[in-house]
Amino acid sequence: MDFIDLPQCLGAGGVVRLPGSKSISNRVLLLAALAEDETEIRDLLVSDDTERMLDALRTLGVNIQPLPGAAGTDEACTALNVRVGGVGGAFAVREADLFLGNAGTAFRPLTAVLALMGGCYRLTGTPRMHERPIGDLVDALRQAGADIRYLATEGYPPLAIGPRAVSGGGESARKESAGRIRVRGDVSSQFLSALLMALPLIGGGTVEVVGELISRPYINITLATMARFGVDVRAEGVSAFIVPAGGYRSPGVVHVEGDASAASYFLALGALAGGPVRVEGVGRQSVQGDVRFVEALTAMGARVSLGENWIEAAAPVSGRLAAIDLDCNAIPDAAMTLAPLAVFADGVSTLRNIGSWRVKETDRLAAMAVELAKLGACVEEGADFLRITPPTDGVRPAMIDTYDDHRMAMCFSLASVGAPVRINDPGCVAKTFPEYFQHFARLTRVVPVIAIDGPSASGKGTVAARVAATLGWNYLDSGALYRLTALAAQRAGVAWDDEPAVAAIAAGLDVVFAEGSIRLAGEEVEDAIRQEEISSGASQVAVLPSVRAALLFRQRAFCRAPGLVADGRDMASVVFTDAALKVFLTASVEARAERRYKQLMAKGIAARLQPLLLEMQQRDDRDRGRSVAPLQQDANASLLDTTDIPIDVAVARVLDWARAVVPDIAGAAV
Numbered sequence: 107m108d109f110i111d112l113p114q115c116l117g118a119g120g121v122v123r124l125p126g127s128k129s130i131s132n133r134v135l136l137l138a139a140l141a142e143d144e145t146e147i148r149d150l151l152v153s154d155d156t157e158r159m160l161d162a163l164r165t166l167g168v169n170i171q172p173l174p175g176a177a178g179t180d181e182a183c184t185a186l187n188v189r190v191g192g193v194g195g196a197f198a199v200r201e202a203d204l205f206l207g208n209a210g211t212a213f214r215p216l217t218a219v220l221a222l223m224g225g226c227y228r229l230t231g232t233p234r235m236h237e238r239p240i241g242d243l244v245d246a247l248r249q250a251g252a253d254i255r256y257l258a259t260e261g262y263p264p265l266a267i268g269p270r271a272v273s274g275g276g277e278s279a280r281k282e283s284a285g286r287i288r289v290r291g292d293v294s295s296q297f298l299s300a301l302l303m304a305l306p307l308i309g310g311g312t313v314e315v316v317g318e319l320i321s322r323p324y325i326n327i328t329l330a331t332m333a334r335f336g337v338d339v340r341a342e343g344v345s346a347f348i349v350p351a352g353g354y355r356s357p358g359v360v361h362v363e364g365d366a367s368a369a370s371y372f373l374a375l376g377a378l379a380g381g382p383v384r385v386e387g388v389g390r391q392s393v394q395g396d397v398r399f400v401e402a403l404t405a406m407g408a409r410v411s412l413g414e415n416w417i418e419a420a421a422p423v424s425g426r427l428a429a430i431d432l433d434c435n436a437i438p439d440a441a442m443t444l445a446p447l448a449v450f451a452d453g454v455s456t457l458r459n460i461g462s463w464r465v466k467e468t469d470r471l472a473a474m475a476v477e478l479a480k481l482g483a484c485v486e487e488g489a490d491f492l493r494i495t496p497p498t499d500g501v502r503p504a505m506i507d508t509y510d511d512h513r514m515a516m517c518f519s520l521a522s523v524g525a526p527v528r529i530n531d532p533g534c535v536a537k538t539f540p541e542y543f544q545h546f547a548r549l550t551r552v553v554p555v556i557a558i559d560g561p562s563a564s565g566k567g568t569v570a571a572r573v574a575a576t577l578g579w580n581y582l583d584s585g586a587l588y589r590l591t592a593l594a595a596q597r598a599g600v601a602w603d604d605e606p607a608v609a610a611i612a613a614g615l616d617v618v619f620a621e622g623s624i625r626l627a628g629e630e631v632e633d634a635i636r637q638e639e640i641s642s643g644a645s646q647v648a649v650l651p652s653v654r655a656a657l658l659f660r661q662r663a664f665c666r667a668p669g670l671v672a673d674g675r676d677m678a679s680v681v682f683t684d685a686a687l688k689v690f691l692t693a694s695v696e697a698r699a700e701r702r703y704k705q706l707m708a709k710g711i712a713a714r715l716q717p718l719l720l721e722m723q724q725r726d727d728r729d730r731g732r733s734v735a736p737l738q739q740d741a742n743a744s745l746l747d748t749t750d751i752p753i754d755v756a757v758a759r760v761l762d763w764a765r766a767v768v769p770d771i772a773g774a775a776v
């Protein structure tokens with residue numbers, strides 16, 4: 107499984123130029139393709155969902171050419187400029203198979219457009235798209251004469267579309283008004299958007315929404331985009347829309363606004379981790395409903411300011427976010443970002459009217475409840491609400507599943523403000539924001555790490571623990587985890603070379619570290635894991651790749667504020683590759699054997715020097731010679747040979763080096 111491990115974030119600030127809005131990008135692409143004349147689209151989103159729309163339009167015979175400019179920079183997300191040759195109301199290709207991935211903003215509007223335009227098409231998507239309902243849209247289109255068949259499950263994609271039945275036939279009949287069409291508005295507002303965008307291709311018509319209309323702001327984006335392409339839809343009361351006859355006309359050039367939903371993650375980051383974080387590309391004039399996310403942030407106490415084309419957020423003056431109780435109907439996508447924020451708030455938060463989350467990329471209500479609980483939050487999952495009680499003892503490190511849902515991945519990056527988190531399948535952000543994690547990393551300042559590696563008994567544990575104590579930082583004895591694995595395997599009767607069984611033991615270790623004590627399944631084992639037999643067992647289980655993989659996040663989870671000193675064999679090369687300071691501590695094998703001998707004697711454990719030296723050499727050879735994460739001096743590590751220097755001097759040397767590279771301790775009297 108692919109993953110990204112996010113270290114705990116100590117603070118965040120900076121500027122990000124947002125990717126183009128997904129909702130606007132796909133609407134503008136479709137209307138530009140349908141319009142008379144060419145349209146130049148600037149700052150188009152580059153993502154899986156826009157790729158699906160571009161692919162489909164090209165398959166349908168639309169000429170789309172890339173234009174120069176709009177590449178990404180450090181602060182700006184990659185964007186695309188294109189010229190779209192409009193087809194003037196009818197695609198040239200009248201028969202095609204279109205694969206639309208999991209892009210609702212492509213699937214729903216293309217269904218409506220192709221069903222009313224005439225022609226034979228098959229529309230398919232990902233397995234998840236085939237679980238997302240489309241029956242309400244199909245029912246509405248059938249009222250206008252559309253011929254649509256379900257190819258698998260009634261009410262769901264994939265679909266087969268045939269030419270629309272029109273009375274009398276001929277071109278003029280096909281351009282007759284669709285009359286009055288009724289559509290439900292309480293499952294997805296995209297059904298209404300799709301109908302509105304398709305109706306100008308025939309003789310217009312009136313769409314009446316039955317029941318509640320959710321996510322109204324997305325309808326506003328549709329209406330604004332249609333108006334930009336020359337079609338003004340009139341409202342009839344609060345629930346009907348009159349679409350005039352006549353096709354789309356190109357406005358010439360269209361700029362795509364930055365994505366307001368994507369903005370929510372960065373604004374939330376500023377509110378949580380100090381800030382200010384500024385997003386550019388949306389502002390107070392935005393057409394997107396999700397800019398109202400800033401109202402929720404403000405209600406939670408964040409300091410928010412808006413300009414014409416930017417928004418900025420910083421933490422509350424008190425430093426603590428307030429809990430919130432909110433009807434989220436107006437901000438269905440950005441509302442998801444409130445869920446991880448609620449984990450940090452003072453008190454219980456309730457997010458209401460979010461039933462539509464259940465039919466998105468995944469059942470977001472259920473997924474959110476499961477994953478928030480991993481952080482230690484207490485979560486009540488209602489049919490259309492979430493009630494979130496923050497953990498009493500702080501956010502816990504957690505491995506987060508993302509359900510092939512870009513918003514789950516982006517939301518849970520925010521949990522790293524409280525603890526290290528692993529985000530599984532981070533590539534799912536490509537749906538709307540391929541460069542998300544690069545920008546997130548650029549804006550965040552993370553817990554500093556001092557990584558100390560070296561061979562057995564070189565003194566790295568002693569030095570690391572003293573450096574950590576002096577700085578008031580956390581300490582990780584990574585070797586202890588391999589020793590615990592070897593001990594637990596031995597106790598379970600599992601051979602040290604039985605990789606799957608040992609890896610399962612490593613993944614499930616029930617261990618508690620406290621000052622001078624290590625408890626395995628409740629039993630004190632500090633002395634037991636230091637036995638020479640277990641030292642050897644530790645280095646045997648340590649050669650197994652899946653054991654190392656199973657212990658990786660457990661080690662990274664030690665990296666908590668204000669800092670971490672970690673000792674082992676692969677701290678610098680694998681576990682903490684971004685460590686602020688890397689040290690390779692060594693000593694001659696004779697000096698190390700003698701130290702270990704004295705150490706064991708002092709503990710009253712019988713030992714002989716020569717066998718100890720041989721055993722140590724064997725262990726070092728195994729550690730150096732293994733194929734995965736072998737013991738070696740990292741290219742960026744400073745060498746410290748302690749053969750002839752006492753412990754105090756070694757500790758002082760590491761502290762000097764640390765002061766030179768870690769800003770937070772540079773001036774501290776350590």
Ligand SMILES: Nc1ncnc2c1ncn2[C@@H]1O[C@H](COP(=O)(O)OP(=O)(O)OP(=O)(O)O)[C@@H](O)[C@H]1O
Nearest residue numbers: 561562563564565566567568701705748751752753
């Ligand atoms: N510079 C030094 N001079 C003398 N003795 C030292 C020095 N550094 C460490 N020691 C002693 O050597 C012994 C082994 O040190 P320590 O346990 O820190 O080594 P280690 O590298 O962490 O070993 P392992 O990898 O086997 O856990 C301890 O008794 C420690 O006090």
Ligand SMILES: Nc1ccn([C@@H]2O[C@H](COP(=O)(O)O)[C@@H](O)[C@H]2O)c(=O)n1
Nearest residue numbers: 584585586588644645648674675676729
């Ligand atoms: N990062 C690490 C740490 C340890 N190991 C293996 O565990 C053995 C015991 O480690 P100690 O530091 O407690 O002596 C060691 O010999 C290594 O085989 C490791 O692989 N990676």
